[in-house]
Amino acid sequence: MICVQVDKTDQLILLGCDNKKYLIYDHDFNVLYDRKFGKKISFVTKCDDKLIIGDYFGDVSVLNYRSAECVGPSESPEDTGRDDKVVVPYSHYSTITASLICRDALFTGDKDGKIIFTSMTNLHEIGSILLAHKICMDIVDNKFLVSISIENTIRIWCLSTFSELLCINLPTDVYNVSCEYSKNLIVVPYCNHLLVTQFNFDKLELRDYFVFKLPFVAQSSLFIDGHLYLIDEFSSLYSVEFDAELGVKDDKDSRKGTIQQLGRVPSSQFSTNIAVELPPLTASKALEPRLLHDDQNRNRGVKINITKHVNV
Numbered sequence: 001m002i003c004v005q006v007d008k009t010d011q012l013i014l015l016g017c018d019n020k021k022y023l024i025y026d027h028d029f030n031v032l033y034d035r036k037f038g039k040k041i042s043f044v045t046k047c048d049d050k051l052i053i054g055d056y057f058g059d060v061s062v063l064n065y066r067s068a069e070c071v072g073p074s075e076s077p078e079d080t081g082r083d084d085k086v087v088v089p090y091s092h093y094s095t096i097t098a099s100l101i102c103r104d105a106l107f108t109g110d111k112d113g114k115i116i117f118t119s120m121t122n123l124h125e126i127g128s129i130l131l132a133h134k135i136c137m138d139i140v141d142n143k144f145l146v147s148i149s150i151e152n153t154i155r156i157w158c159l160s161t162f163s164e165l166l167c168i169n170l171p172t173d174v175y176n177v178s179c180e181y182s183k184n185l186i187v188v189p190y191c192n193h194l195l196v197t198q199f200n201f202d203k204l205e206l207r208d209y210f211v212f213k214l215p216f217v218a219q220s221s222l223f224i225d226g227h228l229y230l231i232d233e234f235s236s237l238y239s240v241e242f243d244a245e246l247g248v249k250d251d252k253d254s255r256k257g258t259i260q261q262l263g264r265v266p267s268s269q270f271s272t273n274i275a276v277e278l279p280p281l282t283a284s285k286a287l288e289p290r291l292l293h294d295d296q297n298r299n300r301g302v303k304i305n306i307t308k309h310v311n312v
Contacts, residue, residue: 003043003099004231006224016041022053037061043099047106047120054099054108058092062123089123092116098137100145102159109133113150117162128162140201141181148177153275154186156204166204167275168197178221178228183242187228189218194230195281206276212287230289238289 005014012032013025022044024033039055046052051063094111101107106123109115115130115137132155136148144165145157154168154177174190181201188195192215198208216232223229228240 003041004220004222005043005045006222007046010046012046014044014046016044016053022051042096043108045099045101047101050120052099052101052106054092054096056095058094058096058110059088060090060092060096060106060108060123062087062089090116090118090126097135098133098147100137100139102139102142102145105159107137107139107145109135109137109147115145115147130157130162130164136176138177138179140179144179144201146177146179146186148174148188154188156201168199168206169275169277170195171278171280176218176220178223180223180226180228182226185242187221187223189214189221189230192217193281194218194221194287197278206278209278211281211284213285214287214289229292234294236291237293239292240287240289 003014003016006012007014011027013027013029015023015025017023018040020037020040022033022035022037022041023031024046025031037053037055039057039059041053042056043054044051046065049065051065053061053063055061092108092110092112092114096108096110098109099107101120104120105127106118106120107115108118110133113131113133115133116126117128117130118124118126130145130147132147132149132151132153134148134150138146139159140146143159145159147155147157149155149167152170152173154170155164156166156168157163158165168186170188172190174188174195176189178187179185179201180187184198184200184207186197186199188197192213194212194214196210196212197206199206214230216236216238218230219233220231221228222231228242230238230240232238
């Protein structure tokens with residue numbers, strides 16, 4: 001498995017696999033689509049009646065999606081760029097590592113450190129380019145774009161001006177991020193730990209942070225309707241209850257004074273904005289997420305790396 005996308009409008013779950021397959025499930029995990037693309041997939045997502053697929057060659061392809069045309073693998077031909085039904089409106093110069101759709105906007109990030117913004121109504125025209133991207137993105141309240149960037153930083157961008165607002169410097173290598181606006185949370189899994197930061201997006205204030213130790217290596221995290229889910233290196237799915245398990249307090253009870261005493265430094269050579277420096281992380285208490293799905297038939301000796309291509 002390479003990427004995971006959740007389409008809330010039609011209640012669908014989209015998966016892209018390293019064998020060129022892309023699958024679409026309903027929320028009861030019934031397979032609706034099981035098709036094969038002509039190139040190795042790095043992301044797949046859906047917008048209205050379009051499927052958008054990014055590949056390791058940097059191309060962004062658009063296919064028509066019709067729920068009435070859902071087929072099984074035995075009937076599924078390979079979709080290639082030579083087909084009339086596949087349109088390639090633009091390309092990156094390197095592998096696409098992340099993608100997000102926010103209303104009419106499509107954001108795609110690549111290995112060259114760029115995030116390209118295009119409109120879904122005119123994919124041939126590039127609207128803006130954001131720099132210093134590394135691997136993963138998330139969108140918060142349709143206002144902010146959060147990116148895991150080079151130099152192990154979390155960069156927060158304004159979607160209305162496409163300007164960088166703040167940079168959080170992390171003391172460890174990270175490859176995934178997920179955000180929850182209503183809870184003022186930024187969650188970053190790394191190795192077998194989980195960094196949870198309380199961040200006020202409206203005020204751009206880092207107010208508190210917590211570190212938890214996991215019984216597995218978390219490859220990715222995602223919020224769905226306010227609930228946090230984790231995927232491990234074997235693609236098992238877990239859920240985490242914040243109030244009961246994490247003990248994350250309300251924003252007003254956070255140690256705001258401690259965070260404000262952390263030095264603010266220039267974010268990097270890529271920006272003139274100010275960054276918040278997070279101190280070295282030390283694990284506090286152990287966390288036991290609830291296992292939701294585990295494929296017992298798979299080869300548990302084979303790890304599945306999806307950290308670099310997960311976005312929801």
